[in-house]
Amino acid sequence: MLSAKMEDYLKAIYRLEREGEPPVATSTIAETLEVTPPTATSMVEKLEDRDLVEREKYKGVTLTPEGETVALEVIRHHRLLETFLTEELGYDWSEVHEEAEILEHHISEEFERRVAAALDEPAVDPHGDPIPNDELEPIDDHSASALADHGEGARLEVARVRDRDSEELTYLDDAGITPGTKLVVEEVAPIGMVTVRLDGGETVSLPDHIADAIQVRTPEDAVADGVSEV
Amino acid sequence: MLSAKMEDYLKAIYRLEREGEPPVATSTIAETLEVTPPTATSMVEKLEDRDLVEREKYKGVTLTPEGETVALEVIRHHRLLETFLTEELGYDWSEVHEEAEILEHHISEEFERRVAAALDEPAVDPHGDPIPNDELEPIDDHSASALADHGEGARLEVARVRDRDSEELTYLDDAGITPGTKLVVEEVAPIGMVTVRLDGGETVSLPDHIADAIQVRTPEDAVADGVSEV
DNA sequence: AGAGAGAATTAGACGAGTCTAATGCAAAAG
DNA sequence: CTTTTGCATTAGACTCGTCTAATTCTCTCT
Ligand SMILES: [Mn+2]
Ligand SMILES: [Mn+2]
Ligand SMILES: [Mn+2]
Ligand SMILES: [Mn+2]
Numbered sequence: 001m002l003s004a005k006m007e008d009y010l011k012a013i014y015r016l017e018r019e020g021e022p023p024v025a026t027s028t029i030a031e032t033l034e035v036t037p038p039t040a041t042s043m044v045e046k047l048e049d050r051d052l053v054e055r056e057k058y059k060g061v062t063l064t065p066e067g068e069t070v071a072l073e074v075i076r077h078h079r080l081l082e083t084f085l086t087e088e089l090g091y092d093w094s095e096v097h098e099e100a101e102i103l104e105h106h107i108s109e110e111f112e113r114r115v116a117a118a119l120d121e122p123a124v125d126p127h128g129d130p131i132p133n134d135e136l137e138p139i140d141d142h143s144a145s146a147l148a149d150h151g152e153g154a155r156l157e158v159a160r161v162r163d164r165d166s167e168e169l170t171y172l173d174d175a176g177i178t179p180g181t182k183l184v185v186e187e188v189a190p191i192g193m194v195t196v197r198l199d200g201g202e203t204v205s206l207p208d209h210i211a212d213a214i215q216v217r218t219p220e221d222a223v224a225d226g227v228s229e230v
Numbered sequence: 231m232l233s234a235k236m237e238d239y240l241k242a243i244y245r246l247e248r249e250g251e252p253p254v255a256t257s258t259i260a261e262t263l264e265v266t267p268p269t270a271t272s273m274v275e276k277l278e279d280r281d282l283v284e285r286e287k288y289k290g291v292t293l294t295p296e297g298e299t300v301a302l303e304v305i306r307h308h309r310l311l312e313t314f315l316t317e318e319l320g321y322d323w324s325e326v327h328e329e330a331e332i333l334e335h336h337i338s339e340e341f342e343r344r345v346a347a348a349l350d351e352p353a354v355d356p357h358g359d360p361i362p363n364d365e366l367e368p369i370d371d372h373s374a375s376a377l378a379d380h381g382e383g384a385r386l387e388v389a390r391v392r393d394r395d396s397e398e399l400t401y402l403d404d405a406g407i408t409p410g411t412k413l414v415v416e417e418v419a420p421i422g423m424v425t426v427r428l429d430g431g432e433t434v435s436l437p438d439h440i441a442d443a444i445q446v447r448t449p450e451d452a453v454a455d456g457v458s459e460v
Numbered sequence: 461a462g463a464g465a466g467a468a469t470t471a472g473a474c475g476a477g478t479c480t481a482a483t484g485c486a487a488a489a490g
Numbered sequence: 491c492t493t494t495t496g497c498a499t500t501a502g503a504c505t506c507g508t509c510t511a512a513t514t515c516t517c518t519c520t
Contacts (some may be wrong), residue, residue, distance in 0.1 A: 005477070026498060039478055041499060046476090058485060058498055088318075089344040099338055106336045108329055114319040235507065256468060269508055271469060276506090288468055288515060463520085470513070476506085483500070490493075 002050075004105035007074045008033060009043050010052060013063055014071035018141055023060030069136050076132040077104040077112060079125035084115050086126045093126055093178070094169035128160025128179030128215070147185075148194065148211035154185045156216040168210060175204045177214065232280075234335035237304045238263060239273050240282060243293055244301035248371055253290030299366050306362040307334040307342060309355035314345050316356045323356050323408070324399035358390025358409030358445070377415075378424065378441035384415040386446040398440060405434045407444065 002010075012032045016024040030040035044061050047053045052067035063071060081100040085091040091099070107115075116122070116134070124130055130139045144159035158181040161172060172178070176198050187195040192208040206214075232240075242262045246254040260270035274291050277283045282297035293301060311330040315321040321329070337345075346352070346364070354360055360369045374389035388411040391402060402408070406428050417425040422438040436444075 003476075027496095035477090036479060037498065038480085038500080042477080085341075089341070089348060091340075091344065095340065099341060102336050102338075103333070106332050110321075110325065111315075111319070111329060114321065118319060233506080257466095265507085266509060267468065268470080268510085273507080290468095461520100463518100465518085466516090468513100468515075471511085473509080473511105475508090477504105479502100479504080481501085481503105483498100485498075486496095488493100488495085490491100 002070065005043070006047065006052075007070065007105050009040075009047060010063065010067055010071045011074045011078075013053065013061060014068065014075070017063060022062045023056060024062070025060045029061075068138070072132040072136040072139070074104050076134075076136065077107055079129055079131040080112060080115050080119070080122070081107070082125045082127070083119055083122050083131070087119060092170070093173050094166040096126070097166065097169075124160075124179070126179070127162070128158070144215040144217045146212050147196070147206075147214040147216045148208055150185050150216065152185050152188055155182075155219065156185070157182050157219055159215045159217045162213040162215070168213070172210070172214075176200070176202065177204065182219075183216075232300065235273070236277065236282075237300065237335050239270075239277060240293065240297050240301045241304045241308075243283065243291060244298065244305070247293060252292045253286060254292070255290045259291075298368070302362040302366040302369070304334050306366065307337055309359055309361040310342060310345050310349070310352070311337070312355045312357070313349055313352050313361070317349060322400070323403050324396040326356070327396065327399075354390075354409070356409070357392070358388070374445035374447045376442050377426070377436075377444040377446045378438055380415050380446065382415050382418050385412075385449065386415070387412050387449055389445045389447045392443040392445070398443070402440070402444075406430070406432065407434065412449075413446075 009029065012029055013024050016028055016032065020028075026040045026044065027037050029044070030037045033040065035043075044053060044055055047061070047067065048055045051064055052070060053061040054064055055061045078100045081103050082096040085096045085099060086093060113134075122131055130141070132139050147156070147158075150156060158177060158179055160179050161169065161177070177183075182199045183196040185194060186197045186203055189195070193205055194208070194211045195203055195205040197203045239259065242259055243254050246258055246262065250258075256270045256274065257267050259274065260267045263270065265273075274283060274285055277291070277297065278285045281294055282300060283291040284294055285291045308330045311333050312326040315326040315329060316323060343364075351364075352361055360371070362369050377386065377388075380386060388407060388409055390409050391399065391407070407413075412429045413426040415424060416427045416433055419425070423435055424438070424441045425433055425435040427433045
């Protein structure tokens with residue numbers, strides 16, 4: 001059996017592998033999980049003993065297929081829970097993350113199945129992130145780009161908004177920026193800010209670190225990917 | 231912050247206080263939680279340090295008011311979860327206990343409130359056990375008696391069926407014995423078995439240890455207590 | 461009152477997960 | 491090709507929850 005902690009490490013490594021170039025450095029894991037580097041070292045050693053990661057000393061780690069499956073399992077739990085809390089219990093979009101971060105480690109497979117059924121086997125969570133399927137097949141995280149990477153005039157649709165500070169999420173939600181929102185880049189200011197115009201005509205200005213967290217795709221991509229049911 | 235383990239100890243002490251005469255002996259706690267006596271000793275010492283139990287060395291422990299409040303809090307979580315899993319996720323009556331036993335320690339107060347609201351602030355769980363209210367006021371556990379304590383001819387209503395082995399629960403459920411079932415004691419056999427006749431006319435025979443787990447009340451009591459909405 | 465039985469506690473250990481302080485390695489800079 | 495610098499790892503410690511073995515207490519029985 002894996003502990004909740006081990007699951008969190010695996011999930012973090014999964015995410016970090018996709019954000020940068022594998023292998024994932026110990027210090028990066030430590031930072032993500034808010035522990036000291038020696039703590040991360042001793043944890044990745046345990047993970048290695050269980051063949052959940054491959055490790056090159058002084059370099060970093062990569063998930064093995066088994067490790068990736070565990071990560072996908074936890075991510076499936078997390079995203080199903082976020083969806084459930086939002087859709088069935090009326091949680092605000094910004095409140096669900098913390099709750100899911102804990103419960104993901106404690107629900108049974110039975111609970112997972114029943115929640116998935118109750119939600120009609122959803123493909124994406126309320127942030128717009130894809131939910132791994134029952135078989136835990138690899139998911140495509142990459143059919144979207146950061147809002148920050150587009151120039152003035154770009155016509156885009158919000159694919160998802162990354163998990164972060166809940167005040168930020170609430171702010172964006174209130175401003176009308178949620179998965180599915182269509183917008184046009186109005187101005188890319190040289191001071192590290194981008195202004196977008198929403199469908200309804202309102203404009204919203206966002207500092208770069210926020211624009212980085214907003215994943216978008218062009219309407220054509222959306223059609224090609226068949227993810228329009230968001 | 232209290233650990234899941236501490237919560238389980240407090241819940242166990244709460245239950246044992248009502249089953250026998252306080253103070254609750256260390257060995258009883260150890261048995262209930264399936265740990266060795268020294269483990270229970272060291273845990274109750276910690277609980278004492280935090281003023282959650284009062285302890286007389288070599289005698290046993292009693293919950294302090296704070297300890298009782300924690301126990302009621304955990305019991306509220308447990309019973310709300312059992313109700314929720316049964317009513318909203320379609321769990322079978324016999325499957326919910328294990329899941330609730332874990333989740334009770336990990337849901338937030340927000341989750342508790344929202345589940346209670348979704349269920350319309352239920353007063354009893356699917357076993358027929360009372361759910362402590364939001365204020366965690368003491369609950370009356372004792373307005374029912376064991377089926378085993380009644381003689382032939384007694385006309386009774388099942389108040390609740392105690393948490394136990396899930397095969398037993400399934401068996402009783404299939405036999406038609408659930409909270410609210412009306413029955414008459416048909417025969418009390420000298421070999422440690424009691425036979426009851428249900429409303430529909432079917433008879434069911436039960437060994438004493440099962441008849442002990444079934445709490446009943448006379449129809450008059452039911453009216454007096456106003457608990458008929460089970 | 462004294463002895464013995466039975467229960468509770470103390471002693472000492474261990475794994476998990478974490479920390480701080482000390483040390484070691486490797487890649488970049490000279 | 492050597493030095494520096496910055497991670498990574500090792501060493502050693504601590505808490506939590508648990509165990510086994512040894513000891514001590516309490517209560518009942520003679
Ligand atoms: Mn988590
Ligand atoms: Mn699962
Ligand atoms: Mn529990
Ligand atoms: Mn609560």
